[in-house]
Amino acid sequence: MADYPQTVLEFRDWFTSEQACRDYLVQLRWPGGVRCPDCASEKVWTMTPPFYRCQGCGYDFTVTAGTLFADTHKPLRLWFEAIWYVTNQKSGASALGVKRVLGLGSYRTAWNWLHKLRRAMVRPSRDGLAGVVEVDETFIGAPEPGKRGRGAGGKTLVLIAAQAEGRRIGRIRLARIVDASAASIEPAIRQAIEPGSRIQTDDWNGYCGLESLGYRREVIRSTAELGENLLPRANRVASLLKRWLLGTHQGAVRPAHLDYYLDEFTFRFNRRTSASRGLLFYRLMQQAVAVRPVLGKDLIGGKRVPSTTDRG
Ligand SMILES: [Zn+2]
Numbered sequence: 001m002a003d004y005p006q007t008v009l010e011f012r013d014w015f016t017s018e019q020a021c022r023d024y025l026v027q028l029r030w031p032g033g034v035r036c037p038d039c040a041s042e043k044v045w046t047m048t049p050p051f052y053r054c055q056g057c058g059y060d061f062t063v064t065a066g067t068l069f070a071d072t073h074k075p076l077r078l079w080f081e082a083i084w085y086v087t088n089q090k091s092g093a094s095a096l097g098v099k100r101v102l103g104l105g106s107y108r109t110a111w112n113w114l115h116k117l118r119r120a121m122v123r124p125s126r127d128g129l130a131g132v133v134e135v136d137e138t139f140i141g142a143p144e145p146g147k148r149g150r151g152a153g154g155k156t157l158v159l160i161a162a163q164a165e166g167r168r169i170g171r172i173r174l175a176r177i178v179d180a181s182a183a184s185i186e187p188a189i190r191q192a193i194e195p196g197s198r199i200q201t202d203d204w205n206g207y208c209g210l211e212s213l214g215y216r217r218e219v220i221r222s223t224a225e226l227g228e229n230l231l232p233r234a235n236r237v238a239s240l241l242k243r244w245l246l247g248t249h250q251g252a253v254r255p256a257h258l259d260y261y262l263d264e265f266t267f268r269f270n271r272r273t274s275a276s277r278g279l280l281f282y283r284l285m286q287q288a289v290a291v292r293p294v295l296g297k298d299l300i301g302g303k304r305v306p307s308t309t310d311r312g
Pocket residue numbers: 036037038039040041054055056057058059
């Protein structure tokens with residue numbers, strides 16, 4: 001049996017009840033059998049569904065404890081519908097779309113759900129980009145570029161790293177940075193790109209220290225003639241990102257929330273060639289049971305709560 005439904009009819013057949021949804025989560029979360037989330041003991045009693053009790057420490061828990069679905073007051077079936085819908089929207093789902101399709105009472109709920117899902121789109125530790133990687137920055141929400149070395153002047157600066165795959169774009173990483181100084185750029189690059197990689201940039205001095213961080217830097221000098229095509233992959237990603245923000249979200253992205261939109265864009269972009277949308281559903285489900293729960297109040301300020309576990 002496949003690990004995920006291939007079509008919407010299969011999806012409906014698989015998840016006909018809360019129990020069916022829980023069984024699916026159990027398989028994803030504990031492929032080797034139910035474990036206590038607290039002490040990791042494998043000696044667990046099955047109580048009245050949905051509860052389990054740890055024989056070691058006495059902890060009562062459910063399969064959603066400690067996951068994105070923890071403490072939800074809505075049926076899991078509705079969450080599954082939301083994830084199916086979100087992963088099947090080729091260009092991304094808006095809160096309004098989620099509200100409409102699921103019949104949720106409030107826009108606020110739909111918005112919260114989308115943001116929880118976006119958090120699940122980024123695995124705590126991912127392989128960095130490698131090989132040849134183009135790096136550039138772009139301003140979001142700005143008609144014209146601001147001053148590079150100084151603060152972004154109210155606009156948001158995003159670092160783009162795009163791996164080359166032949167002449168095409170391989171995987172990407174995006175990171176919001178406060179300015180284009182080396183102090184801001186370097187940590188973002190270290191998180192996104194494996195040491196030893198060849199990094200192509202323009203001649204901006206914010207990239208001068210890359211060699212000392214273990215990268216090979218290749219400066220693609222800017223000339224007026226070549227313009228935007230100097231770093232074609234990074235530039236292409238920048239324009240796709242801007243178009244996506246404008247199209248799907250009507251540009252209504254507050255800078256404080258931009259991190260999550262960047263995560264969603266990256267998730268979709270890096271899986272854009274997936275033949276099966278079902279596989280996208282499966283990946284997001286896997287990651288949803290691997291992340292810590294997010295409280296509503298954590299979303300409002302747009303702060304990222306780091307995950308302490310990595311099962312990805
Ligand atoms: Zn225990």
